[in-house]
Amino acid sequence: MLNRIRQSIVYRIGILMLLTVLVALSSMVASYVISDAAENDAAAVNLAGSLRAMSYRLSATAPSGDIAATRALENEVTERLQRVLSISDFSASDNLRAAHNYRKVMDSWEEEIRPLLESITSGRSSMDSLQLATRLEPFIYDVDTLVFDYQTIAEEKISLLRLVQLGSLFAIVVLVYLSLYILHRSVEQPLKQLTNRSLSIAQGNFKQNRLEIDSDDELGVLARTINYMSDEIHATHRDLAHRVELKTAQLQKSHKALDFQYRLARRISEGPLTGAELGQWLGEFANVADISNLDLCLMTPEGELPYEHLVQGLGNALCHSSECRTCVSTCGPSDEEQQRVYRFPLEVDKRNYGVLTCTLPRGESLNDEQQQRLATFADSVTAAIAINEREAQERRVALLDERAIIARELHDSLAQSLSYLKIQVTRLNRTNRSEQVDKTKVKEIITELKEGLDSSYRQLRELLTTFRLQIGPGGLRNILEQSILAYREQHPQITILLDYQLDEVPLSPHEEIHLLQLVREASQNAVYHSQGDMVQIGMTQTDNHSVSVHIRDNGIGISSSPEKRNHFGMSIMQERASNLNGKLHICRREEGGTEVQFSFVPQYARERELVWRDAV
Known part of the structure; x- marks a missing residue:
């Protein structure tokens, strides 16, 4: 009771x-x-x-x-x-x-x-x-x-x-x-008290003004419950605030790391990194990742010793006594004497370009996030070196291709002309060694020699002009207009018209170069060999996204049996057409003259067709 x-x-x-x-x-x-x-x-x-x-x-x-x-x-x-x-x-x-x-x-x-x-x-x-x-x-x-x-x-x-x-x-x-x-x-x-406490709780105050109701009745139970609830909520809020602070700090570190990776990736995309720049990036990475004692060793895939050794902090004290190949081939953490070493090889496509090393005192270790950042930085450095090497290789290949093109152009033009001149010189020698010199024949040979020399000189100037061509900001249309302007200045008696309708077609640099050379080769043949007074150049895109090119003239038309020097350069144009996986057709026009027809499917259209096929 x-x-x-x-x-x-x-x-x-x-x-x-x-x-x-x-x-x-x-x-x-x-x-x-x-x-x-x-x-x-x-x-x-x-x-x-x-x-x-x-x-x-x-x-x-x-x-x-x-x-x-x-x-x-x-x-x-x-x-x-x-x-x-x-x-x-x-x-x-x-x-x-x-x-x-x-x-x-x-x-x-x-x-x-x-x-x-x-x-x-x-x-x-x-x-x-x-x-x-x-x-x-x-x-x-x-x-x-x-x-x-x-x-x-x-x-x-x-x-x-x-x-x-x-x-x-x-x-x-x-x-x-x-x-x-x-x-x-x-x-x-x-x-x-309960009302005041409830208002305080509603305002977010969970710690102050604790209820001092010391009774065993319903209100006492309610007061103790509210005190317990307030303490729990306050503790939860404090824990959440602490977690928010930690998470904010982590997010700030992650933001700095992402910003660092973004700036590094952007710098890598701009061009090759020098050793001094890599040292600066290594120092900034150490500050961002809160990691010291870093070693970045850069090696050639065939070398045994690093050509560049960048150190941040104290570095690895045992580096001088270790074999570089052993260090490069080792991955992950390892305990060595009184220190713990983490190694991240700079490796891509089974080619090793060095190693990134982090050294800690014995007993300490890196957390997963720091290891991930080290691996990401190592991958970025590897990508930079690989991109530099790939660009160098592409430049070498481009240089060799350019030299092959120059050799082919020289072979198809000057080499044939020189061979023809050599034949004429041989004829002249035979004529001179005969007992009776036919002056008329000698004069004919000398005339052909002069014409051959003039033709070779002209071809040389055209080759120099061709080799100096560069596709600038105006693209293919701009360089074609410049070439036509040069033809008009050299041959004012010939009317050259251009109908360019490929402004909306994204051609690759490879396609622009071969298309330019093919049009120039056909135009030169029309200007120098057709004996006409008009050349029409047209470039359009058909309904099936293929590019169609035609070069027409109103001259004497192509012969059914081309002469020995191949004035129209059919073999050269055929080779360029095959490089673009296109079809080349040269024919005589019914109304007179010659027409060169060429069509091919650009790379963007082929890739889109492949995507559509995969989707279907």
Whole structure:
């Protein structure tokens, strides 16, 4: 019961309300009982008081000799005495003072007063009114005493009723005060603290203003729960804030690392890295990755010793005593004497270009993120070296291709002309060694020699012009227009027209070079050998994305059996057409002249067609 009261505000307030109701009900019941008991007290007082008046009337009636009136008064007194007993809340045999005085009055009446009155009325005794009144004085005194007793009883009941009501009022006031006190202390103050604490929590304050409610009731349990919840949330927020700080720091480091990798990748794409630049990048990487004691050894794939050894920090103290090939071939962490060494070989396509080494004291190690950053930096350096080597190889290949082109051009032009001149010189020698020199034949040979020399010189100038050509920002169209402008200046009698419709076609540099050389070769043949006055050059793209090129002239037309020097350079153009995987067709025009037709599919169209096929 006590535990229940201590642990529950509702039960506690309910008990107080029940006690208040019980006190009020008890007061009402007691008041009802007391008022019910005092209902006949006034009648008893009146009846007892009327006995005195009747006693005085008897003292006047009995001596007069009026027997009927006297007997009527006697019966009335007897009846009233009995009625007094009937309305009293005690019996005649009780030990109460009022019951004793009633018996005394009743005995005095039955044993003394009534027999005396009967004796007087019957004439046996003679007594006047004064004497009878004197004789009735004790009886009247006893009646007064009885009246006083009834009055006292009534007053006692009223006092008791007043006391009950005052006690009930006091008890109710006390219970109401206790209820208000308990509500104030156990409900109002805790609720106020809970409300203020809830507002603080709503504002994000989970640590300050802890609830100091030390009770076992519902509000105490709620306060402890809120305190525990606030502590947990505060701890969670603190942990989350710490995690956010750590994650922010990690993100900042990652951002710096990504920015470093981006700048390094952009620098690698711009051109080859020198040793001094690699040293600067190595130092910046050490700061970004928070790693010291780095060694970057660069080697040729065929070499045994590094041609470049870059050190950041103290480096590897045992580097001088280790074999470079062993260091390069070792990957991952290893313990060597009093230090721990991490090695990341610079290797791509089974070609090794060196090693990146990180040295730590014995017992320390790199975390996964640092190892990943070291591996990424090593890959970037490897990519830079590989790109440099690939570009150098491409330059070598391009140089060899260019030399092969020059050799082919020289062979197809100057070499053939020189061979022709050599034949003419041989003819001239034979003619001179004969006994009879044919001056006409010698003159003819000299003329052919002069023409051959002029043709060779012209071809040499054209070759020099061709070798000096560069496709600038204007692309293929610009260089074609420049070439046509040069032809017009050299041969103003020939009209050269260009219809270029490939502005929307993304040609590769390889395709532009071969297409330019093919158009120039066909145009030269038309200008120098067609004997016409108009050359039309057209370049368009067909519906199947292939590029179509035609060079037309209005000259004498191609011969069915080309001459020995191959003026139209058919073999050269055929070779260029095969380099572009295209089809070349040279024919005589019905309206006169020659037409060179060439068509091929550009690389971008072939790649898109492959993508579409894979998708299907």
